[in-house]
Amino acid sequence: MKGLLSRNLRRAVTATVVVSAATLAFTGTASASTGAGTGSGSEVYGSANWTWTLSGMKNINMAVRDTKCDGNPVYVFFEADLGMGTIDPTPYRWNENGCGTTNHWNNLKYNSGTKLSRVRVVVCVDDAGWDTCYRSGWQYNPEA
Structure with missing residues (x-):
């Protein structure tokens, strides 16, 4: 027994x-897929990192630095490729504090409302005429 x-x-x-x-x-x-990108020129530097979702991004951290003492504000945003030639700019995040300053934003989110295939980081100087902008390479969404 x-x-x-x-x-x-x-x-x-x-x-x-x-x-x-x-x-x-x-x-x-x-495991969550993450992305990151930077854009820069002689007057501005910007960066972002995030966690991908099927239709966008979450946990977005962005920063933009004014690197030239010219009195022109700078800003950062994403261009989101929604397919079929549609590029959606996200809201601009501004730094109007002047030369050598950096503004940060944390824990932002973006939902495209559709499957999001790729984004790029865009940084710009608000100068005379068309703003001067610099773009990162496209960052592809492995969740889409």
Whole structure:
């Protein structure tokens, strides 16, 4: 009787370990895909990093630095490629504090309302005429 009981206990423990290992293998921990980009010119530097979602980004951190003492404000934003030639600019984040200053924004989010395939970071100087802008390369969404 004692041998039968310990053999059944071993079987039960073994079965539990196998089922637990299989459950962990199939459920696992999801890892979030992240993105980052920078844009810069002689008058401005900007950067951003984020976590991708199927239709946008979350946990966005952005910064823009005025690197030239010319009295012109600078700003940063994203261009989001919504497909079929549609590029959606996100809201501008301004730095009007002058030469050598940096403004930061944290924990922002963006939802395109559709599957988002790629974005790029854009930094600009608000100068005379058309603003002078610099763009990062396209950053592709692995979630889309």
